[in-house]
Amino acid sequence: MFDFSKISELQIPKIDLSNIEWPRFDLSRIRWSQIPKLRIGDSVAKLPIVQGGMGVGISLSGLSSAVANEGGIGVIAANSIGMLDRDYYAKHRDANVVALRKEIRKAKEKTSGIIGVNIMVAVNDFHALLMVAIEEKVDMVFLGAGLPIKGIPVEELRSARVKVLPIVSSARAAGLIFRSWVKRYQDIPDGVVVEGPKAGGHLGFKEDQIDNPDFALERILPDVVAEIKTYEDKFNRAIPVIAAGGVFTGADIYNFFKLGASGVQMGTRFVATHECDADIRFKEAYISCKEGDIEIIKSPVGMPGRAIRNKFLMDISAGKKMDHKCAWRCLKSCEIKTAPYCISLALDNARRGDLEKGFAFAGSNAFRVDKIISVKDLLQELQKQYLCAEEKGAGRLRREYEKALEKLVSLKEEYLIGVSSLKDEYEMGIEKGIATLREEYLRSMDKISSLKNKYLKALDNANFLKKELIELFEQYSLFKRLNTEEI
Numbered sequence: 001m002f003d004f005s006k007i008s009e010l011q012i013p014k015i016d017l018s019n020i021e022w023p024r025f026d027l028s029r030i031r032w033s034q035i036p037k038l039r040i041g042d043s044v045a046k047l048p049i050v051q052g053g054m055g056v057g058i059s060l061s062g063l064s065s066a067v068a069n070e071g072g073i074g075v076i077a078a079n080s081i082g083m084l085d086r087d088y089y090a091k092h093r094d095a096n097v098v099a100l101r102k103e104i105r106k107a108k109e110k111t112s113g114i115i116g117v118n119i120m121v122a123v124n125d126f127h128a129l130l131m132v133a134i135e136e137k138v139d140m141v142f143l144g145a146g147l148p149i150k151g152i153p154v155e156e157l158r159s160a161r162v163k164v165l166p167i168v169s170s171a172r173a174a175g176l177i178f179r180s181w182v183k184r185y186q187d188i189p190d191g192v193v194v195e196g197p198k199a200g201g202h203l204g205f206k207e208d209q210i211d212n213p214d215f216a217l218e219r220i221l222p223d224v225v226a227e228i229k230t231y232e233d234k235f236n237r238a239i240p241v242i243a244a245g246g247v248f249t250g251a252d253i254y255n256f257f258k259l260g261a262s263g264v265q266m267g268t269r270f271v272a273t274h275e276c277d278a279d280i281r282f283k284e285a286y287i288s289c290k291e292g293d294i295e296i297i298k299s300p301v302g303m304p305g306r307a308i309r310n311k312f313l314m315d316i317s318a319g320k321k322m323d324h325k326c327a328w329r330c331l332k333s334c335e336i337k338t339a340p341y342c343i344s345l346a347l348d349n350a351r352r353g354d355l356e357k358g359f360a361f362a363g364s365n366a367f368r369v370d371k372i373i374s375v376k377d378l379l380q381e382l383q384k385q386y387l388c389a390e391e392k393g394a395g396r397l398r399r400e401y402e403k404a405l406e407k408l409v410s411l412k413e414e415y416l417i418g419v420s421s422l423k424d425e426y427e428m429g430i431e432k433g434i435a436t437l438r439e440e441y442l443r444s445m446d447k448i449s450s451l452k453n454k455y456l457k458a459l460d461n462a463n464f465l466k467k468e469l470i471e472l473f474e475q476y477s478l479f480k481r482l483n484t485e486e487i
């Protein structure tokens with residue numbers, strides 16, 4: 001029989017809230033106020049800032065060593081570097097090799113920091129210049145203006161521990177270089193510079209792409225990061241992606257880091273430093289230029305370039321041909337016969353401060369430069385601005401985190417209310433269940449007792465009939481016996 005007295009002992013499952021793990025964030029463990037270092041292979045720069053190589057002769061041992069001394073990466077521009085030698089027209093190729101070697105050695109005397117060399121793939125002595133960089137064991141080479149794919153002396157680079165960073169303008173170019181390296185050399189470059197259309201100097205874009213937002217650095221950088229990621233995974237090696245072109249403030253650096261960059265390359269800002277190797281008149285051209293003076297030119301190299309408009313460039317666009325002789329066809333793609341001027345000569349003249357016979361390449365932000373400062377001050381200013389932007393970002397993050405916490409607390413309360421009302425419902429359900437059970441039982445008991453009564457009545461009836469039958473039978477026996485006796 002079901003024992004109703006036991007029903008109160010039925011176990012109601014208990015939910016133990018103490019077992020639930022509520023997410024916990026420890027803000028104190030996050031290091032907010034430090035600009036990240038830039039690691040390229042085994043070279044670690046204290047500051048994630050590469051001073052872009054600037055030719056002809058704009059970034060030599062002076063600028064590069066100053067940047068390296070402050071913890072950044074200083075880069076010597078190799079193209080037409082032999083023009084430093086007044087005898088360039090007699091020595092050309094050899095002058096380039098000699099001058100590059102000399103500048104690397106000078107830079108290394110001035111710093112124990114990181115020194116790189118920028119070499120244009122498009123120059124005819126690309127290989128010779130690369131070999132000098134390897135022999136002089138610079139820390140890294142930046143290879144732009146063309147795809148560094150064919151004939152790269154990878155073994156020599158590796159044994160001299162010289163890191164390689166191609167400069168690209170699209171994820172497609174980055175993919176092509178990395179794929180080809182894997183195929184040809186079973187190796188990959190050590191990093192990539194992505195140069196967007198706001199950069200100074202020659203640009204890796206068609207003219208109609210320069211102002212098209214689809215080709216903005218903010219758009220192409222994440223694509224390059226994604227492209228390189230597959231090689232990082234495959235080779236289990238970190239490949240930093242360095243953003244270049246239009247980086248002007250520390251806040252810009254912070255923003256490009258948010259988009260996946262591990263470092264930035266800057267050119268324009270380093271021109272307006274005391275240590276920049278160009279003549280003061282070149283630097284002053286930056287300070288005095290207005291936004292409207294910065295224009296895109298068609299370079300004889302066959303690529304567009306960004307420069308500060310001056311009389312020289314206006315004369316060229318008006319169809320004037322400048323007197324020039326070609327030293328030795330330094331650029332593969334230069335149209336010597338039709339070129340109205342020699343680009344190397346024009347750039348070298350500008351470096352010397354003779355802007356009547358040349359022009360200054362400049363980034364789209366050059367008009368924002370208002371004074372010449374030291375590399376140290378520039379890098380300190382950039383760091384401060386970076387940390388400020390990060391602090392703002394951190395403040396935003398903190399506010400988001402606090403909102404998330406509030407939500408968590410209200411969710412927890414909702415949960416507790418939910419659990420306790422569920423428990424009540426559950427208990428009510430059990431009580432309801434017991435009541436209906438009891439009713440059903442009682443109904444069954446009633447049924448049973450009425451059946452029992454019916455049965456007892458029938459039994460009584462049967463007993464009564466039985467008694468009557470016995471009596472009848474007895475009467476019949478007596479009657480039969482009497483009759484028999486009479487016969």
Ligand SMILES: Cc1cc2nc3c(=O)[nH]c(=O)nc-3n(C[C@H](O)[C@H](O)[C@H](O)COP(=O)(O)O)c2cc1C
Nearest residue numbers: 052053054055144199200201245246266267268363
């Ligand atoms: C005056 C000048 C000369 C440059 N020369 C070269 C060069 O020889 N090779 C190269 O790869 N990039 C060259 N660049 C590009 C810079 O290395 C750098 O990537 C670019 O300027 C970054 O953009 P930003 O000027 O807006 O900072 C030059 C830029 C300037 C402003």
